[in-house]
Amino acid sequence: MAPRIGARQWEADGLGRIEIDPEVDRDDEDYLEAIQFTVDVEADASGEMLQAVVSRANALCHVHDAVREELHADVSIRGDAF
Structure with missing residues (x-):
């Protein structure tokens, strides 16, 4: 939802289809160490x-x-993905 709202605020609401692929890295005790999101959007935007x-x-x-500060999510986004 946040990418669509962010796009509207930047007057780029035509993102089309959006898919988000999350990945997590865990330590030996199964605690989260890192979070990565790859966001694919249909739009051919710059x-x-x-x-x-x-x-x-x-x-x-x-x-x-809500996530703790040291667990910042790494987000990459690709346009014209579909």
Whole structure:
């Protein structure tokens, strides 16, 4: 939801289909060490626009706010993915 809202705020609401592929790294005690999200969007948008959408989505996302500070999510986004 946050990428769509972020896109609307940057006047780029035509993202089309969005798929998010999460990956996590765990330590030996099964605690989370790192989180990565790959976001694929249908829109053929510029890299600059997509990074602006990710930045805004991070600021809006309540889940992102809930994770501990040292467990920052690494987000990559690709346009024209479908």
